[in-house]
Amino acid sequence: MTELTKLTLAEARTKLAAKEITSVELTEAHLAAAKASDKLNAYVTLTPEVALEMAAASDARIAKGEAGPLEGLPLGVKDLFCTNGVRTTACSNILDDFTPTYESTVTANLWADGAVMLGKLNNDEFAMGSSNETSRFGPCVNPWKASDSDANLVPGGSSGGSSAAVAAHLALGATATDTGGSIRQPASFTGTVGMKPTYGRCSRWGTVAFASSLDQAGPITRSVRDAAIMLKSMAGHDEKDTTSVDIDVPDYEAAFTGDIRGLKIGIPKEYRVEGMSDEIEKLWTQGIAWLKSAGAEIVDVSLPHTKYALPAYYIVAPAEASSNLARYDGVRYGLRVHGDDITDMYEKTRAEGFGDEVRRRVLIGTYVLSAGYYDAYYIKAQKIRTLIAQDFKQAYEKVDLLLTPTAPSPAFAIGEKVNDPLSMYLNDVFTVPVNLAGLPGISLPAGLSSNGLPLGLQLIGRTFDEETLLRAAGVLEEAAGFSAEPSIWWTEA
Amino acid sequence: MSENKNLIEGATGSWEIVMGLEIHAQVASNAKLFSGAPTEFGAEQNSQVSLVDAALPGMLPVINEECVQQAVRTGLGLGAEIHLRSVFDRKNYFYPDLPQGYQISQFKDPIVGEGEIEIDLKDGSVKRVGIERLHLEQDAGKSVHDQHPSMSFVDLNRSGVALMEIVSKPDMRCAEEAQAYVKKIRSILRYLGTCDGNMEEGSLRADVNVSVRRPGEDLGTRCEIKNVNSIRFIGQAIEYEARRQIDVLEDGGSIDQETRLFDPRAGETRSMRSKEEAHDYRYFPDPDLLPLVIKQELVDKLRDELPELPDEKKARFVREYGLSPYDAGVLVSEKASCDFFEAVADGRDPKLAANWVTGEFFGALNKAGLQIESSPVSAKQLGDLIELISDDTISGRIAKEVFEIMFETGDDPAKIVEEKGLRQVTDLGAIEAAIDEIIAANPDKVEQAKEKPKMVGWFVGQVMKSTGGKANPKSVNELLAEKLGL
Numbered sequence: 001m002t003e004l005t006k007l008t009l010a011e012a013r014t015k016l017a018a019k020e021i022t023s024v025e026l027t028e029a030h031l032a033a034a035k036a037s038d039k040l041n042a043y044v045t046l047t048p049e050v051a052l053e054m055a056a057a058s059d060a061r062i063a064k065g066e067a068g069p070l071e072g073l074p075l076g077v078k079d080l081f082c083t084n085g086v087r088t089t090a091c092s093n094i095l096d097d098f099t100p101t102y103e104s105t106v107t108a109n110l111w112a113d114g115a116v117m118l119g120k121l122n123n124d125e126f127a128m129g130s131s132n133e134t135s136r137f138g139p140c141v142n143p144w145k146a147s148d149s150d151a152n153l154v155p156g157g158s159s160g161g162s163s164a165a166v167a168a169h170l171a172l173g174a175t176a177t178d179t180g181g182s183i184r185q186p187a188s189f190t191g192t193v194g195m196k197p198t199y200g201r202c203s204r205w206g207t208v209a210f211a212s213s214l215d216q217a218g219p220i221t222r223s224v225r226d227a228a229i230m231l232k233s234m235a236g237h238d239e240k241d242t243t244s245v246d247i248d249v250p251d252y253e254a255a256f257t258g259d260i261r262g263l264k265i266g267i268p269k270e271y272r273v274e275g276m277s278d279e280i281e282k283l284w285t286q287g288i289a290w291l292k293s294a295g296a297e298i299v300d301v302s303l304p305h306t307k308y309a310l311p312a313y314y315i316v317a318p319a320e321a322s323s324n325l326a327r328y329d330g331v332r333y334g335l336r337v338h339g340d341d342i343t344d345m346y347e348k349t350r351a352e353g354f355g356d357e358v359r360r361r362v363l364i365g366t367y368v369l370s371a372g373y374y375d376a377y378y379i380k381a382q383k384i385r386t387l388i389a390q391d392f393k394q395a396y397e398k399v400d401l402l403l404t405p406t407a408p409s410p411a412f413a414i415g416e417k418v419n420d421p422l423s424m425y426l427n428d429v430f431t432v433p434v435n436l437a438g439l440p441g442i443s444l445p446a447g448l449s450s451n452g453l454p455l456g457l458q459l460i461g462r463t464f465d466e467e468t469l470l471r472a473a474g475v476l477e478e479a480a481g482f483s484a485e486p487s488i489w490w491t492e493a
Numbered sequence: 494m495s496e497n498k499n500l501i502e503g504a505t506g507s508w509e510i511v512m513g514l515e516i517h518a519q520v521a522s523n524a525k526l527f528s529g530a531p532t533e534f535g536a537e538q539n540s541q542v543s544l545v546d547a548a549l550p551g552m553l554p555v556i557n558e559e560c561v562q563q564a565v566r567t568g569l570g571l572g573a574e575i576h577l578r579s580v581f582d583r584k585n586y587f588y589p590d591l592p593q594g595y596q597i598s599q600f601k602d603p604i605v606g607e608g609e610i611e612i613d614l615k616d617g618s619v620k621r622v623g624i625e626r627l628h629l630e631q632d633a634g635k636s637v638h639d640q641h642p643s644m645s646f647v648d649l650n651r652s653g654v655a656l657m658e659i660v661s662k663p664d665m666r667c668a669e670e671a672q673a674y675v676k677k678i679r680s681i682l683r684y685l686g687t688c689d690g691n692m693e694e695g696s697l698r699a700d701v702n703v704s705v706r707r708p709g710e711d712l713g714t715r716c717e718i719k720n721v722n723s724i725r726f727i728g729q730a731i732e733y734e735a736r737r738q739i740d741v742l743e744d745g746g747s748i749d750q751e752t753r754l755f756d757p758r759a760g761e762t763r764s765m766r767s768k769e770e771a772h773d774y775r776y777f778p779d780p781d782l783l784p785l786v787i788k789q790e791l792v793d794k795l796r797d798e799l800p801e802l803p804d805e806k807k808a809r810f811v812r813e814y815g816l817s818p819y820d821a822g823v824l825v826s827e828k829a830s831c832d833f834f835e836a837v838a839d840g841r842d843p844k845l846a847a848n849w850v851t852g853e854f855f856g857a858l859n860k861a862g863l864q865i866e867s868s869p870v871s872a873k874q875l876g877d878l879i880e881l882i883s884d885d886t887i888s889g890r891i892a893k894e895v896f897e898i899m900f901e902t903g904d905d906p907a908k909i910v911e912e913k914g915l916r917q918v919t920d921l922g923a924i925e926a927a928i929d930e931i932i933a934a935n936p937d938k939v940e941q942a943k944e945k946p947k948m949v950g951w952f953v954g955q956v957m958k959s960t961g962g963k964a965n966p967k968s969v970n971e972l973l974a975e976k977l978g979l
Binding site: 081082088090095098100101102104204205206207208209211212213239240241242243319320322323325326327329331332333342346366369370371374378 | 544547548549550551552553554556583585587589592593594595645647773775776777780781782783
């Protein structure tokens with residue numbers, strides 16, 4: 001790690017503005033770190049030429065006094081965001097070497113504000129997974145290792161490449177997407193900050209769809225402030241996505257007053273799930289104590305339908321996915337495996353193009369939408385979704401925010417759960433309800449497990465109240481004072 | 494329910510046909526339903542395809558407000574209920590010309606609900622046909638199978654084009670009614686300007702649901718004949734299909750619910766897929782699109798702006814112009830002919846204009862096999878001709894001659910009249926001279942005429958002959974009566 005890659009996004013921004021460093025230096029340092037990180041398998045496509053060109057342009061703009069809010073800051077991009085002229089695969093074989101001729105709105109917003117693209121980051125295939133093991137490029141590896149084992153651990157998923165790259169200082173920050181926890185759970189596993197904004201806050205245009213009614217882009221960073229900075233640029237109304245909401249994007253950094261006195265924080269009792277480990281329990285209690293001592297009022301609340309969230313999610317998300325992924329048929333782009341006729345071509349292409357987890361979800365989704373099953377599954381799941389949203393609404397009549405653990409465990413070993421989908425799905429038990437209700441949530445590192453792995457706490461806010469969420473997250477971050485870093489083992493030969 | 498006079502006789506008794514139609518009408522709009530790509534017909538293959546139409550990764554649909562307004566206008570024109578909230582659903586199936594792998598349509602909550610229209614039948618009666626619903630949906634692209642020995646190509650120009658599916662109630666009982674229904678819908682769409690109604694270009698296609706039953710019994714099992722693309726074929730397909738079903742039933746068989754195709758060359762319908770082979774479309778609300786909410790104010794505004802529709806026009810023509818209901822019906826049935834007539838009649842004798850448009854003009858077009866749009870005679874020219882008749886410049890008979898020349902040359906009537914010297918002789922002295930000459934030369938005929946006043950016709954003919962047909966017939970008659978002492 002060099003002095004330049006140690007910087008947070010906010011620190012780098014200050015140094016660039018003060019012309020203490022150049023974007024080219026900063027970018028070169030991150031490219032060098034990324035190039036030395038093959039063992040992590042975080043980047044699936046590194047774009048040094050693009051990065052250096054953008055960095056040089058940023059330096060020129062800084063010199064002319066025309067710097068944008070993210071000018072010269074090198075970022076990684078989850079391979080789910082379409083990037084103009086740069087291969088975009090969603091880490092699926094079915095997209096082969098698909099190279100978009102267009103740029104997703106979220107990344108276009110970042111580049112318009114001066115950010116520099118380092119490359120594309122690993123993720124679970126089509127963002128389906130909680131461990132980044134379903135990627136066509138192979139698993140991404142968590143930079144953290146347990147103190148009692150040398151086993152390679154998962155970085156969480158689906159945004160494992162984003163969380164690993166940020167944790168290992170291979171980027172100042174990274175874009176990610178969250179359908180059921182895919183930003184927050186990897187952040188929790190890697191000691192990073194992951195923020196999923198309110199559904200509709202960031203445009204979905206140009207981002208490969210998994211489950212349209214749940215997908216939402218957000219940042220993974222090394223501080224809450226960095227998340228605020230990135231989100232400010234990523235967010236905004238987009239006429240090309242009619243589910244994006246036309247509300248002004250506030251200056252999220254202004255939210256960091258450090259004052260949460262009188263803020264009411266709800267503790268949902270249903271999140272105290274059976275078999276939750278002591279250390280997660282302890283971390284949660286500690287989080288409550290920190291907020292309390294900062295002047296917040298702690299209120300016990302009930303979200304009675306929580307236990308139905310995961311089953312409902314695993315109906316709604318696969319249903320939408322089965323339809324969203326129908327376009328990958330070998331006809332127009334991506335992989336085509338020739339067949340005797342069109343049906344044979346479809347079957348061969350999709351069999352070879354999709355991995356096991358994607359196929360599993362396409363099958364589930366197709367099943368729950370089928371005639372005779374639709375009412376029993378899809379309609380029922382939608383009703384549960386409404387009830388879950390009502391639970392939150394009622395809770396927010398009493399409180400301003402909710403505090404929960406992000407994930408029921410620290411990072412686990414690669415291969416440990418890959419053949420046990422149900423146990424894998426349980427990773428998202430605390431994050432999924434937030435997506436079903438479309439609320440903003442943030443995970444920040446709050447402590448270490450007994451074997452030295454990071455653990456995250458999740459704050460959940462009201463719809464479009466990212467500011468209160470960030471304000472409390474800032475206070476919690478300060479109180480937790482999490483400063484542990486993974487030891488750098490991946491650069492060794 | 495009134496007694497059905499259109500029963501079909503089978504070997505074992507009479508049968509009644511029951512039909513409902515689904516009409517797919519392409520919305521007249523510059524851009525597609527969910528993308529900004531153009532919709533013009535006949536463009537080079539795959540030249541009107543946006544990223545959305547080709548379903549590239551991450552692309553999202555955005556509703557085209559103009560298409561929504563066209564659907565509302567159509568709903569109002571069909572006298573139907575407008576739903577202020579409707580929902581777009583995905584209809585999922587795999588086909589190479591369906592890039593998304595689903596069609597965005599409206600399943601449970603369409604934009605337009607129940608309505609009713611009147612159809613005019615040949616015997617002069619009027620029948621009401623119920624409209625079940627109208628919904629908006631995307632068209633698919635086109636597979637092209639004849640360009641390569643082993644591969645098919647796909648043209649996505651139509652992919653995403655907005656269609657209105659207009660579903661009737663099963664109210665039709667014979668082929669004529671089904672044909673009249675399609676014609677009426679087409680006419681309403683054209684008056685509204687919401688669909689060009691061009692069946693040859695595929696802007697309007699019909700799926701016909703046909704079943705047969707013994708009069709008074711419950712509905713029989715229906716077969717759906719897909720994509721019939723001309724009014725004539727609709728008639729043929731129904732006649733064939735009804736007869737086929739009757740034959741099956743009378744042979745002791747039963748009708749399988751299935752989708753059939755009409756083969757215009759063989760004049761028969763053929764099974765396309767059975768109920769068992771039917772797709773499970775797995776409809777569900779499209780999560781990329783919020784429910785479509787329209788304001789009552791918009792509906793009111795569109796209602797206020799609606800043009801005069803064929804039924805209202807017909808009533809007005811009868812009332813204001815004194816046209817017969819038949820003539821008025823013929824004129825309003827096609828918007829183009831109605832527009833033409835109104836331009837001809839504007840400021841002129843409407844009855845005379847109607848006679849000319851429905852008589853000489855339509856006759857000439859038919860004979861030449863021309864559409865009104867490609868007529869060599871413009872509405873203004875025909876109107877000028879009618880003015881020449883009305884102000885006695887030429888007689889009706891001469892006018893027919895002039896019209897023939899106009900139709901051949903496209904020249905203005907005034908020019909033809911001048912050049913050919915066809916101006917009517919209204920100079921009484923000249924007519925009188927001609928009469929005197931004929932009387933003088935035919936004393937025997939004068940005598941006969943006194944006995945038999947009908948003989949005056951012979952004198953009229955002679956006068957016309959001697960004046961080259963240009964004498965004003967009214968003056969000739971008056972003068973002859975005087976001179977012959979009749």
